[in-house]
Amino acid sequence: MNSTHTSESSTLLSTASNVLAITAHEFKTPLTTIASIVDLLSIKLQADRYMNPFYEQQLSRITSEIFSLNNMLDEMLTINNILSGNFEAKKELLYVEEQILPLKEQFRSLMDDRKTLQITMSGTPCKILANSGQLTRIFTNLVSNAFKFSHEKAPAIHLSYQENTLVITVSDDGIGIPAEDLPHLFQPYYRGSNTKGIAGTGLGLTIVKTFVAANDGDITVSSEPDKGTVFTLAFRYPDTCQ
DSSP states (O other), rough: OOHHHHHHHHHHHHHHHHEEEEHHHHHHHHHHHHHHHHHHHHHHHHHHOOOHHHHEEEEEEHHHHHHHHHHHHHHHHHHHHHHOOOOOOOOOEEOTTHHHHHHHHHHHTTTTTOOEEEEESSSSOOOOOHHHHHHHHHHHHHHHHHHHHSSSOOEEEEEOOSSSSSEEEEEEEEOOTTTTGGGGGGTTTTTOOTTTTTTOOOOOOHHHHHHHTTTTTEEEEEEETTTTTEEEEEEOOOGOOO
């Protein structure tokens, strides 16, 4: 009886996982089409000299919402792969800044207030052994959150190439995280008690934590309400950099 129940539960979970994956992929197709139409409209308005601050702002808002929806779908697909144990584990030697620098332009085009991600580095750059796609997902999530919750200052990333370890901080001057929320921050679907009214799935930081661990890294967070948040990541160098 127990084995039958376990088999049925496994089948239901597998079916739900497949439905989730198919649904997410189906939503991404029309979103891609909408994004292409927005790009065409922008080009046409520029060419015909009809573009003005109003049109520019509205098109930027549409682009930003498309990005947010795509990000949510990616989070659903990623957490689905994580729970089923199907996420990519292939690693290569790479420079982390090459994963981060494209985010500066990406988020510049999405922000209505035109805040620009600040990226600084110190020390001698060294490659780490990691999965490129997972690193991109880690920093996309952290930077997206930093923009979402920031106030006046633009979010900042600092890469510190230390003797044996690359230490990366992602910081913002935003709403911060209450102390009672910090121990639960990386749990699936958990959202801070001060984030009501702000869109989000509660999956992003679970994905970040999983991928940081999968790449032999560590992540910690320090924060105070209304004083901002700092995520600190540490990745050890391979022997070739020692």
